[in-house]
Amino acid sequence: MVDWRLYEPLINFARKRSMWIVSFCTGCGGIEMPPLMTSRYDLERFGMMPNPAPRMADLFLITGYVTPKTLKRIIITYEMQPDPKYVLAHGSCPLNGGIYWDAYNAIKHLDKYIPVDVAIAGCMPRPEAVMDGIKKMMELIETGKADGWKRYKENYEYYKKNQDELFGEGWRERTARRWIPWLMNKRKEIGGGEQ
Amino acid sequence: MNLEKEQIIVETLLQKAPYAEGKVRRERRIEFCIPPDRIRDFLVLLKENNFESMMQITAVDWLKDGEIELVYQMWSYTHAIHAFVKTRIPRDVDKARVPSVRDIYPAAETYERDVHEFYKVTFEGNDKLEMPWILEDEDREAGVSHRKDFDMLGYVKKKYRLLDRFEEDKENYVI
Numbered sequence A: 001m002v003d004w005r006l007y008e009p010l011i012n013f014a015r016k017r018s019m020w021i022v023s024f025c026t027g028c029g030g031i032e033m034p035p036l037m038t039s040r041y042d043l044e045r046f047g048m049m050p051n052p053a054p055r056m057a058d059l060f061l062i063t064g065y066v067t068p069k070t071l072k073r074i075i076i077t078y079e080m081q082p083d084p085k086y087v088l089a090h091g092s093c094p095l096n097g098g099i100y101w102d103a104y105n106a107i108k109h110l111d112k113y114i115p116v117d118v119a120i121a122g123c124m125p126r127p128e129a130v131m132d133g134i135k136k137m138m139e140l141i142e143t144g145k146a147d148g149w150k151r152y153k154e155n156y157e158y159y160k161k162n163q164d165e166l167f168g169e170g171w172r173e174r175t176a177r178r179w180i181p182w183l184m185n186k187r188k189e190i191g192g193g194e195q
Numbered sequence B: 001m002n003l004e005k006e007q008i009i010v011e012t013l014l015q016k017a018p019y020a021e022g023k024v025r026r027e028r029r030i031e032f033c034i035p036p037d038r039i040r041d042f043l044v045l046l047k048e049n050n051f052e053s054m055m056q057i058t059a060v061d062w063l064k065d066g067e068i069e070l071v072y073q074m075w076s077y078t079h080a081i082h083a084f085v086k087t088r089i090p091r092d093v094d095k096a097r098v099p100s101v102r103d104i105y106p107a108a109e110t111y112e113r114d115v116h117e118f119y120k121v122t123f124e125g126n127d128k129l130e131m132p133w134i135l136e137d138e139d140r141e142a143g144v145s146h147r148k149d150f151d152m153l154g155y156v157k158k159k160y161r162l163l164d165r166f167e168e169d170k171e172n173y174v175i
Helices: A002-016 A027-038 A070-078 A125-143 A148-154 A156-167 A171-177 A180-189 B003-015 B036-047 B109-117 B135-144 B152-160
Strands: A020-022 A049-051 A059-063 A084-089 A118-120 B021-026 B030-033 B051-060 B067-076 B080-091 B097-099 B122-124
Touching: A002 A020, A002 A125, A027 A049, A027 A059, A027 A125, A084 A148, A118 A125, A118 A171, A125 B030, A148 A156, A148 B097, A156 A171, B003 B030, B003 B036, B030 B109, B030 B135, B036 B067, B036 B080, B036 B097, B051 B109, B067 B122, B109 B122
Parallel strands: A020 A049, A020 A059, A059 A084, A084 A118, B030 B080, B097 B122
Antiparallel strands: B021 B030, B051 B067, B067 B080
């Protein structure tokens, strides 16, 4: 029997140098991603790359304000990711609403709904600030302090309560079924229903 | 500034539509005011006179007058002229009705849904008004709208359970 705890420093080092990002951009920070990824700032030298499938991703970048509509998708995507998973929130909007503090369609505190490991201040943070946050994230991963995924498991009742308060009970199924009546009407319109 | 082209177009249109009022605002902008029941006739006329494209339907909420002003913004590729077609309807939810122009300009479907959702104007003849648009179902049930008498800040505080520490003084925001 191998005691895997012995290898934890090595595993953490490997995790820190190979963070794959979910390709999921919200709000205005999405436009800061192209300079980060391309030749000027070149994130790939840290072993990071955007990945279309959340099943293979480690890092979730919340790039800007989050609307309730997006938050539903964010929660589902976050739960699809395998452990360990890390969340990095950009800008002031996920922290406290930012300039959308009085808007009906931007959530005010992201850490009430999913755990956030590193938050970068600024509106909008420049790519340098994002890289600073990523450096911080690497430190936290190496020292084992980036434990948002553990906190999500341990305090799931708290997060679930806040999500249900905002969206109402059974929001996953309701969102999935929302468009069905209209799609059925569409099928009738184009004549698919008669066949 | 030479406004001859605009003048000629306004005069031709007013000749064919005596119920309308119109004027030239500036270069490449003309403006009409129409009674709400004649809006379809006037838009048919505009389409015959080379105003091919509908760019937008905007709504303005005039709280003191008790009216909602709808602005149909039309663009003519032929003349390169932007026409505002303004009409005023009552503000009460059950009286705010106007005929749909979806069959004249197909693009109007989207804009009518937009105005219906945020200003509660009913467009008679558009059967897609109740289709989900931007608002979530719970917002829609709570009656969120951009009308000026809707208490948006109160709704936001209730929805997100914010601490009540905002001064509602427009000159001096304290967060």
